[in-house]
Amino acid sequence: QFPPDPQKKTLVVLGTGWGSVAFLKKLDTSNYNVIVISNRNYFLFTPLLPSCTTGQIEHRSIMEPVRQILRHKKAAVRFYEAEATQIDYERKVVKITDNSDIQGDVSETEVPYDMLVIGVGAENATFGIPGVREHSCFLKEIRDAQAIRTKIMDCVETAAFKDQTQEEVDRLLHMVVVGGGPTGVEFAGELRDFFDEDIKKLIPEIAPRFKVTLIEALPNVLPMFSKQLIDYTESTFKEEHIEIKTKTMVKRVTDKTVEAEVTGPDGKKSMVTIPYGLLVWATGNAVRPVVKDLMSRIPAQKDSRRGLAVNEYLVVQGTRDVWAVGDCAVAGYAPTAQVASQEGTFLAKLFNNMAMTETLENKIHELSAGLNLKPGNAAEVAQEIESAEKQLRRIKDIxxxxxxxxxxxxxxxxxKAVADVAWLNGNLATGGKLTYLFWRSIYLSMCFSTRNRVLVAMDWIKAKIYGRDVSRE
Ligand code: FAD
Ligand code: NAD
Structure with missing residues (x-):
């Protein structure tokens, strides 16, 4: 397909996350000259990312190379590993930069498009709190999980160092998680498992000093779950010796401490200083710079704060030929993989339909012209036109x-896991070991490929038999 077919429109897709990959999976690529641009050349199955921080799952098991995904498409798709730095929606071009370690003579250029799908996700929110970027670990990308895994073992080995002071041992073994959303909760659970099932056995002398604390600004963790499951999570954490500090808002981070404002039962506020060895920051999403820049240049986006405001067909408000999916789009839903992948699938159907509409319109046009030339078989042609028009009406009715x-x-x-699931026209809230089996089976079935599924299942078996690998990379 390359050089591009001049008869077809150029469709540029930004990102290789949940939204863009769901879109590419269902898109009939033979209708467009498709170009994918992303700063990572793989899809990441984020729901199992917290398990990578402890080595329960190896990181490559939840990565799927994008070239492998694109290889199976009907028509060839071009992929550029690059960061989109600016979207000029008036000139219809995307500026891209190669930020990788190895660069050629050209590392910056422009890609023109006829149609653009933005699926660049979101970045980590820090709310401008001093010290967060410098001293804490995030949990969004593979490299974050790898950094956490290394740091956990570094803290543990440093705590076990000869003649380490007791105060320093306590600090080094204090693992603090900020943000009681699902990312923070799942990571805290994985961390405690790692310690109880593996580290404790190998380095028993530090066992009594290991501590996990989850800090949350709101009165409870997991606000999107039902009250019953919030209570269940909080009581399970108590049994697991994970301390939850609610109504505690972190205001400042230093290299060894977090400073937080605590709201007491009487409503009075006080400051506390909490020493830590490892700090994981999981306070949700913020808008990426490339999206922020685009929003600032579209007058219709001036009231949007959390991302690109889109209409019910995912068209970016105030633009033409630009769509957005996933965490970078504001369509009135939570920023989850579920939403992003449904949006991607919907948009692919829309694009397939648009291409089909154009083909049918051309066909009707040609048939109508032929009708005047060949009056002999007019009835047959008229029937063909009617059938094409019927098909067109059905397609247009998306x-x-x-x-x-x-x-x-x-x-x-x-x-143990918690689940709030749609069940027989109602809702089922459940938590415990059975729910954990359900959680495992759902995520195993959702893995991108059979290869991922096999690797994840093997990692679970391996960790069960041999324990997690505690070597520090
Ligand atoms: P992403 O999946 O983040 O993908 C964005 C893509 O854009 C990436 O490929 C990125 O490399 C690329 N990109 C970024 N910037 C640029 C740029 N400037 N130029 C080009 N490319 C760029 N949701 C659930 O529903 N269930 C879960 O169990 C769940 N678990 C999660 C666990 C963790 C640890 C995390 C962090 C999130 C979890 N989520 C879960 C949320 C879910 O991962 C996100 O909502 C989802 O990834 C959003 O999809 P997206 O396509 O918008 O963005
Ligand atoms: P989140 O936005 O869900 O939660 C962040 C939490 O951090 C909030 O409860 C907030 O009150 C707290 N917070 C913010 N600033 C703080 C501060 N200074 N001090 C203390 N607490 C502070 O973020 P998340 O957990 O990263 O999730 C992001 C998105 O991804 C959500 O939509 C979530 O549903 C989705 N997700 C889903 C799953 C899952 O379904 N299992 C797992 C991970 C993420």
Missing amino acids: KPFQYSHQGSLAYIGSE
């Missing part, structure tokens, strides 16, 4: 995007 919520799931440690 309903707006509507999200269908299948439920929420979260792992909470000790082989």
Whole structure:
């Protein structure tokens, strides 16, 4: 297909996350000259990312190379590993930069498009709190999980160092997680499992000093789950010796401490200083710079704060030929993989339909012209036109995007999970070991490829038999 077919429009897709990959999976690529641009050349199955921080799952098991995904498409798709730094929606070009370690003579250029799908996700929110970027670990990308895994073992080995002071041992073994959303909760659960099942056995002398604390600004963790499951999570954490500090808002971070404002039962506020060895920051999403820049240049986006405001067909408000999916789009839903992938699938259908509409319109046009030339078989041609018009009406009648919520799931440690799932026209809230088996089977079935599924299952078996690998890379 390359050089591009001049008869076809150029469709540029930004990102290789949940939204863009769901879009590419269902898109009939033979209708467009498709170009994918992303700063990572793989899809990442984020729901199992917290398990990578402890080595329960090896990181490559949840990565799927994008070139492998694109290889199976009907028509060739071009992929550029690059960061989109600016979208000029008036000139219809995307500026891209190669930020990788190895660069050639050209590392910056422009890619023109006829149609653009933005699926660049979101970045980590820090709310401008001093010290967060410098001293804490995030949990969004593979490199974050790898950094956490290394740091956990570094803290443990440093705590076990000869003649380490007791005060320093306590600090080094204090693992602090900020943010009681599902990312923070799942990570805290995985961390406690790692310690109880593996580290404790190998370095028993530090066992009594290991501590996990989860800090949350709101009165409870997991606000998107039902009250019953919030209570269940909090009581399970108590059993697991994970301390939850609610109504505690972190205001400043230093290299060894977090400073937080605590609201007491009487409403009075006080400051506390908490020493830590490892700090994981999981306070949700913020808008990426490339999206922020685009929003600032579109007058219709001036009131949007959390991302690109889109209409019910996912068209970016105030633009033409630009669509957005996933965490970078504001369509009135939570920023989850479930939403992003449903949006991607919807948009692919829309694009397939648009291409089909054009083909049918051309066909009707040609047939109508032929009708005047060959009056002999007019009845036959008229029938063909009618059938094409009927098909066209059906295709054009595409309903707006509507999200269908299948439920929420979260792992909470000790082989227990919580689930709020849609069930027989109602809702089922459940937590415990059986829910954990359900959680595992759902995520195993959702893995991108059979290869991923096999690797994840093997990692689980390996960790069960041999324990997690505690070597520090
Ligand atoms: P992403 O999946 O983040 O993909 C964005 C893509 O854009 C990436 O390929 C990135 O490399 C690329 N990109 C970024 N910037 C640029 C740029 N400037 N130029 C080009 N490319 C760029 N949701 C659930 O529903 N269930 C779960 O169990 C769940 N678990 C999660 C666990 C963790 C640890 C995390 C962090 C999130 C989890 N989520 C879960 C949320 C879910 O991962 C996100 O909502 C989802 O990834 C959003 O999809 P997206 O396509 O918008 O963005
Ligand atoms: P989140 O936005 O869900 O939660 C962040 C939490 O951090 C909030 O509860 C907030 O009150 C707290 N917070 C913010 N600033 C703080 C501060 N200074 N001090 C203390 N607490 C502070 O973020 P998340 O957990 O990263 O999730 C992001 C998105 O991804 C959500 O939509 C979530 O549903 C989705 N996700 C889903 C799953 C799952 O379904 N299992 C797992 C991970 C993420």
